[in-house]
Amino acid sequence: MGSVKEYFSSLGSGIASLVKGLAVTGREFVTPKITECYPENRKEHHPAERFRAELHFVYGDDGRHKCIACGSCERACPNGTITIETKMVTTPAGKPKKKLDKYFYDLGSCTFCQLCVTSCPTGAIAFDNDFEQAVFTRDKLVKLLNNRPEPPEPEPTPEELAAAEAERQRKIEEAKAKAAAAKAAKAAAEAAGTPKPAEAPKPAEAPKADEQAKE
Ligand code: SF4
Numbered sequence: 254m255g256s257v258k259e260y261f262s263s264l265g266s267g268i269a270s271l272v273k274g275l276a277v278t279g280r281e282f283v284t285p286k287i288t289e290c291y292p293e294n295r296k297e298h299h300p301a302e303r304f305r306a307e308l309h310f311v312y313g314d315d316g317r318h319k320c321i322a323c324g325s326c327e328r329a330c331p332n333g334t335i336t337i338e339t340k341m342v343t344t345p346a347g348k349p350k351k352k353l354d355k356y357f358y359d360l361g362s363c364t365f366c367q368l369c370v371t372s373c374p375t376g377a378i379a380f381d382n383d384f385e386q387a388v389f390t391r392d393k394l395v396k397l398l399n400n401r402p403e404p405p406e407p408e409p410t411p412e413e414l415a416a417a418e419a420e421r422q423r424k425i426e427e428a429k430a431k432a433a434a435a436k437a438a439k440a441a442a443e444a445a446g447t448p449k450p451a452e453a454p455k456p457a458e459a460p461k462a463d464e465q466a467k468e
């Protein structure tokens with residue numbers, strides 16, 4: 254008797270489970286489809302704005318990027334994905350300045366953690382959501398981000414030129430003052446009778462060739 258009861262009990266729970274499953278299937282059957290038919294829908298498909306697909310430089314309306322070549326992003330990257338090369342240039346005001354030469358980004362080793370973006374003090378880099386990055390060889394994943402022609406440096410204003418000249422004069426005066434102080438200190442030391450360092454003995458001269466001949 255007990256086995257018949259168990260039989261109908263398990264049959265009932267099986268039917269309940271079946272109905273539950275069919276309810277889920279039926280609900281999904283009438284739910285609007287969210288599966289993307291890629292690549293057929295390439296034109297209409299827009300991934301979320303915050304989707305991180307590839308790092309790029311942010312350029313201003315004047316065609317300039319904001320990178321100051323500080324290297325903060327390169328140091329923050331845990332994978333060595335970023336390589337920065339710098340160069341020294343002379344500004345129109347005559348000052349030496351470190352500038353970005355090449356900014357390489359290896360998409361193949363990027364984990365999209367965004368540490369580089371958050372560590373950048375000038376907002377020079379950002380991620381875009383262009384997800385179509387398939388290439389045939391890995392070396393094509395290494396990208397030069399500062400790939401636009403660089404506009405020439407703006408001419409310095411008269412105020413900047415005057416400031417640069419004042420700075421130059423200040424440095425000259427500073428160097429002169431240092432040299433004078435060193436000279437005065439040396440003179441004072443000599444006046445106080447500081448013994449001179451002992452002169453090294455001269456090496457014995459070798460006998461000349463003609464003297465040797467006479468002998
Ligand atoms: S997102 Fe992360 S892994 Fe990718 S370049 Fe930036 S710091 Fe490196």
Ligand code: SF4
Nearest residue numbers: 320321323324326373
């Ligand atoms: S992108 Fe930003 S953090 Fe990286 S070197 Fe340029 S300014 Fe510095």
